Amino acid sequence: xxxxxxxxxxxxxxxxxxxxxxxxxxxxxxxxxxxxxxxxxxxxxxxxxxxxxxxxxxxxxxxxxxxxxxxxxxxxxxxxxxxxxxxxxxxxxxxxxxxxxxxxxxxxxxxxxxxxxxxxxxxxxxxxxxxxxxxxxxxxxxxxxxxxxxxxxxxxxxxxxxxxxxxxxxxxxxxxxxxxxxxxxxxxxxxxxxxxxxxxxxxxxxxxxxxxxxxxxxxxxxxxxxxxxxxxxxxxxxxxxxxxxxxxxxxxxxxxxxxxxxxxxxxxxxxxxxxxxxxxxxxxxxxxxxxxxxxxxxxxxxxxxxxxxxxxxxxxxxxxxxxxxxxxxxxxxxxxxxxxxxxxxxxxxxxxxxxxxxxxxxxxxxxxxxxxxxxxxxxxxxxxxxxxxxxxxxxxxxxxxxxxxxxxxxxxxxxxxxxxxxxxxxxxxxxxxxxxxxxxxxxxxxxxxxxxxxxxxxx
Ligand code: UD1
Ligand code: CA
Numbered sequence: 001x002x003x004x005x006x007x008x009x010x011x012x013x014x015x016x017x018x019x020x021x022x023x024x025x026x027x028x029x030x031x032x033x034x035x036x037x038x039x040x041x042x043x044x045x046x047x048x049x050x051x052x053x054x055x056x057x058x059x060x061x062x063x064x065x066x067x068x069x070x071x072x073x074x075x076x077x078x079x080x081x082x083x084x085x086x087x088x089x090x091x092x093x094x095x096x097x098x099x100x101x102x103x104x105x106x107x108x109x110x111x112x113x114x115x116x117x118x119x120x121x122x123x124x125x126x127x128x129x130x131x132x133x134x135x136x137x138x139x140x141x142x143x144x145x146x147x148x149x150x151x152x153x154x155x156x157x158x159x160x161x162x163x164x165x166x167x168x169x170x171x172x173x174x175x176x177x178x179x180x181x182x183x184x185x186x187x188x189x190x191x192x193x194x195x196x197x198x199x200x201x202x203x204x205x206x207x208x209x210x211x212x213x214x215x216x217x218x219x220x221x222x223x224x225x226x227x228x229x230x231x232x233x234x235x236x237x238x239x240x241x242x243x244x245x246x247x248x249x250x251x252x253x254x255x256x257x258x259x260x261x262x263x264x265x266x267x268x269x270x271x272x273x274x275x276x277x278x279x280x281x282x283x284x285x286x287x288x289x290x291x292x293x294x295x296x297x298x299x300x301x302x303x304x305x306x307x308x309x310x311x312x313x314x315x316x317x318x319x320x321x322x323x324x325x326x327x328x329x330x331x332x333x334x335x336x337x338x339x340x341x342x343x344x345x346x347x348x349x350x351x352x353x354x355x356x357x358x359x360x361x362x363x364x365x366x367x368x369x370x371x372x373x374x375x376x377x378x379x380x381x382x383x384x385x386x387x388x389x390x391x392x393x394x395x396x397x398x399x400x401x402x403x404x405x406x407x408x409x410x411x412x413x414x415x416x417x418x419x420x421x422x423x424x425x426x427x428x429x430x431x432x433x434x435x436x437x438x439x440x441x442x443x444x445x446x447x448x449x450x451x452x453x454x455x456x457x458x459x
Contacts, residue, residue, distance in 0.1 A: 003116070004093060005045035008082050008198075009033045009102035010053030010073040015226045021055035023102035024062050025231055028238045029262030029280055032225060033059065035105035037066045043112035045098055049089045051082045078195030079171075080187045087184070093177050096120075099198065101171040104224045106237055111221055118215050119174040125210035126180070126202060128152075129170040131219040138226065139168035140199050142214050149212040151203030156192040167214070169199060170222035179205060238263070268304065286320070295325070303338075316348075319355065337372070351382075354397065367409065368393040377403030377421060384409045396431070 013022025023033035030038075037048050048066070052059045053073040060070060073085040083099060090097060096119065100107070111129075119127040128149075130142050140152045141162050152169045153162050183204040187196045206212055225231050242263060243256040250269035253259050258275040261267070265279045268287030278296045279285065285297070286304035294310040302308070303320040311325035318324060319338035329347045336342060337355035345362045354372035359365065363376050367384040374395060382393050383406050391409035395401070399413050402421030407413065414431040423437035448454055 002047055003045050003096050003098065004047040004049065004090075005040040005098040005100060006071075006083060006086050006089075007033060007036050007040070007048060007050045007068075007100050007102050008079055009059055010051050010056075010082050010085075011076050011103075012054035013103065013226065016228060016231070021059055022225070024055070024059060025225070027105045027225075027231070027234045028242060028260075029264070030105075031062055032105040032234075033063060033102035034066060035263075036100050036102055036107070037063065037068060039107055039109055039112060040098060040100065041066075042109045043116070045112075049086055050102070051086055053082075078189065078193070079198035080184060080196035080200060083180070083198055084184050084187075084196070087181060090177055090181060095177060097175050097177045097180065099173045099175065101224060103226065104171055104222060106223050106234055107170075107172060107221050111217055115172070115215055115217075116174060118213065122213050123211065124174075124213045125176050125205050127174045127213040127215060128202065129172040129222060130167050130214045130216045131170055131222040132166050132216055133168055133219050134166065136163075136166055136168045139224070140171075141165040142167040142169055144214075149202065149214045150206055152197075152199035154191065154193070154197060154199060167216065168222070170217070171224055172222070173198070175201070179210060183208070292325075300330075311342075318342075331366075367391065368395065368407075370395045371397035371399065371415065373397060374399040374401065376401045377405065379404040380407070381405075382407045382409060 009023040011022065016022045024031045027035060040048055048068040049071055050063060050068050051071045051073050053076050056072060071086040071089050073082045115129060138155050140154045141158055143150045143153055143162065180201065183201050186204050187200055189196050191197065202212060220237050223230065223234055225234050239260065242261050243253050243259055246261065246267050247253055251267045252272040254273065255275040259273055260278045262280045265283045267285045270287055271285055271289040273291045274293045276293045277291045281299035283297050283300050285302045286306065288305045289302060290307040292309035295308050297313045299315045300313045301317045303318060305321045306318050307323050309325035311328040313330040315332035316330045316334040318336045319340065321339040322336055324342045327344050328342045330342065331349040333350040334348045335352040337353055337357065339356050340353055341358040341360055342348060343360035346359050347364045349366035351365045351368040351370065353370045356373040357370055359376040361378045363380040365382045367390050368382050380401050384390050393407050393409040393411050395413045396415035398416045400418045402419050402423065404422050405419050406424040408424060408426045411425055411428065413429040416432045417429045418434040419425060419429060420434060420436040423435060425435055425437055429435040
């Protein structure tokens with residue numbers, strides 16, 4: 001039997017005050033709803049149906065990589081109504097359905113597995129996850145009679161006594177599908193918010209004498225994000241988990257409170273990360289690297305033994321043993337070879353740089369292929385743009401580019417050639433030659449004195 005999961009993601013999320021649907025806000029680089037989808041899948045819920053409504057197209061496109069199905073809730077009349085909108089999806093299914101909210105991204109795979117095992121062992125009609133908290137503001141309260149779960153009351157509908165209850169509803173449920181579908185028919189919207197609450201299903205099942213359960217778990221896993229403040233709390237909790245995972249794997253993180261690593265980032269053993277580093281997207285960092293402070297590395301592959309300092313690397317690859325920075329900017333689609341040096345104030349864009357090449361300072365290389373063991377003098381510019389089109393420059397192996405050279409693209413510089421400092425190269429430089437492309441120096445004797453410009457103190 002395949003267990004299926006519904007994820008509620010149709011609300012706009014008024015309290016987060018955003019143009020973006022709430023569930024698409026990211027925590028550690030991944031949309032909240034995608035966190036929930038991925039966790040459910042990993043916990044064994046292969047079939048996932050996402051209930052969409054507000055910003056449906058955007059939610060669909062931002063979850064499209066997950067291959068889920070969708071149910072549409074055109075008007076958001078409450079969480080119970082949202083599940084009714086998935087009735088079509090559920091109607092021929094039997095067994096257990098998990099219903100999770102798309103705004104609670106911190107729930108973990110092992111917890112979901114335990115939850116399912118508990119539900120099955122207890123043979124419950126419905127089981128929910130709860131948490132004991134000191135401040136329950138905003139959450140539904142679990143009303144128990146002794147140890148038995150009786151119902152859930154939403155914060156806004158609580159009596160003063162119920163407001164004192166510290167056990168809250170996490171918004172994560174397992175239901176017997178047929179019983180759920182039957183009890184949804186008895187839901188009403190006769191409450192303070194005029195909504196059809198999914199939480200009322202619990203009381204309905206109880207009144208039919210069904211067996212219910214609630215499993216209390218750590219509040220850090222149940223946190224629901226309704227506001228920007230809660231978004232920052234969720235980010236903080238997830239960040240600590242991610243950093244701990246990397247430290248457990250043998251990565252040194254000098255100051256975990258100021259190290260920001262996305263959920264999908266991989267880092268090799270014995271790499272050392274200094275404060276204020278931001279690693280994003282599908283970045284992979286090798287072993288024995290040192291990331292000195294203030295780097296942002298996004299969707300990039302950094303091989304072993306690389307050092308990076310105060311630099312930005314986007315959608316690029318950096319070979320083994322290379323030094324980057326300080327203050328280098330490696331822009332998308334660049335491939336930097338092994339044992340190279342990309343030094344201070346160097347910008348590389350859509351270029352390949354061969355092994356052993358040194359680009360040490362104040363240089364721009366864009367739309368170019370550069371060979372091995374070259375040396376770029378300070379202030380080299382690849383003039384790749386003619387105001388209309390981008391052109392490509394090709395530099396061979398063992399080329400020495402003198403300081404303050406312009407390589408006007410498209411141009412070819414062949415192997416083992418030299419370019420004199422200050423040259424503006426517009427024609428091919430043949431193999432083994434020296435190119436000088438600058439005006440010859442002329443000295444005019446006594447010119448200063450003739451012009452009466454001699455300063456007395458110089459006499
Ligand atoms: C809900 C629970 C509350 C629980 C809390 C846990 C209900 C009535 N209340 O409250 O008991 O303590 O979660 O975080 O269920 N959504 C829809 N369609 C709708 C309304 C909401 O899809 O018509 C989706 C939202 O996009 C969101 C989720 O359901 O992802 C939860 O909705 P939200 O309004 O945040 O519920 P809470 O007030 O937090
Ligand atoms: Ca919520």
